Amino acid sequence: MNTVWSEHVQGIMTLYLSRKLRFDDMFFGQYKNSFDLDRSACLKILEIGCGPGALAESLHRWYPNAHITAIDRDSNFISFAKANIAGVDFMEGDAMELPFEDNSFDVTISNTVQEHIEPTVFWGEQRRVLKSGGVCLCLSARKGLRCAAPCLETTEKEKVFWESVPQPEDDLEEFSVCRFPKSESEIPASMEENGFTNVTTGYAIIDLTPDALKYPGQMAELMIEAMRKNDIEAVQSVRSGHTDDIISVINSKYDERIRLYREGIKQWDTTVSVTMIIRGMKQ
Numbered sequence: 001m002n003t004v005w006s007e008h009v010q011g012i013m014t015l016y017l018s019r020k021l022r023f024d025d026m027f028f029g030q031y032k033n034s035f036d037l038d039r040s041a042c043l044k045i046l047e048i049g050c051g052p053g054a055l056a057e058s059l060h061r062w063y064p065n066a067h068i069t070a071i072d073r074d075s076n077f078i079s080f081a082k083a084n085i086a087g088v089d090f091m092e093g094d095a096m097e098l099p100f101e102d103n104s105f106d107v108t109i110s111n112t113v114q115e116h117i118e119p120t121v122f123w124g125e126q127r128r129v130l131k132s133g134g135v136c137l138c139l140s141a142r143k144g145l146r147c148a149a150p151c152l153e154t155t156e157k158e159k160v161f162w163e164s165v166p167q168p169e170d171d172l173e174e175f176s177v178c179r180f181p182k183s184e185s186e187i188p189a190s191m192e193e194n195g196f197t198n199v200t201t202g203y204a205i206i207d208l209t210p211d212a213l214k215y216p217g218q219m220a221e222l223m224i225e226a227m228r229k230n231d232i233e234a235v236q237s238v239r240s241g242h243t244d245d246i247i248s249v250i251n252s253k254y255d256e257r258i259r260l261y262r263e264g265i266k267q268w269d270t271t272v273s274v275t276m277i278i279r280g281m282k283q
């Protein structure tokens, strides 16, 4: 039983809600062209490092004839996904030793996983389980932008709290997080070096601005709640024993942001995420 990621790096709801937004149907058009998959085909798709399962959940809607398997090493993520998402086979498993036979999938896909696994193993295992002619899709989060509403700016109390806890880098090193970072040009090159052909790249740019008219109220509030969960789970992961005060500060800030939204008092705070999509084929 491995719960390192969900307990020390990113919590369940932080990942689930942020990805639920990024992979909302509203944005499918941006992914579809880069994925370049036949929506009518009975594809066997394997998602690697699926976390709590939001991408797999969207893939199930986007490719209704596909059979989707999704694995992650973290048992909390897999328990959450199994309990909350239907139509996908979730299982615990290691991307460095995929528990599948050679030549068994049409597509492998991962989102923000490449940077955590040694490249020859990351690509090599996917090549091994892909059928000849199969497609490898690697999604990688790139630098986006964030502009906070004044009511969501970090308070003095939060600053003092974060100064009093160990720097996250200390933990991240130990858990092998981001040990293999790659630039926008290095990822496709690494894919080619590891035997994939017809490599191509694309980008999905997701604008999450609660006050923008294009978003229905439910989605706008989900954007605010996703940020709230992110901040609360970050504090909870610290386990310093003095987190209740800080969590109540965070809740007050987000309650205020929700109030402003509901009263139509615009803040124009925004988060823009940029996802690079690298696609390669196994000959």
Ligand SMILES: C[S@@+](CC[C@H](N)C(=O)[O-])C[C@H]1O[C@@H](n2cnc3c(N)ncnc32)[C@H](O)[C@@H]1O
Residues within 6 Å of the ligand: 005, 015, 016, 019, 048, 049, 050, 051, 052, 053, 054, 055, 071, 072, 073, 074, 077, 093, 094, 095, 096, 110, 111, 112, 113, 116, 117
């Ligand atoms: C940044 S999170 C992304 C999770 C998910 N793809 C998403 O976008 O929500 C990285 C994920 O990779 C998983 N992971 C890291 N190394 C792994 C490995 N060797 N085998 C399986 N999963 C791994 C972690 O448990 C974590 O869920």
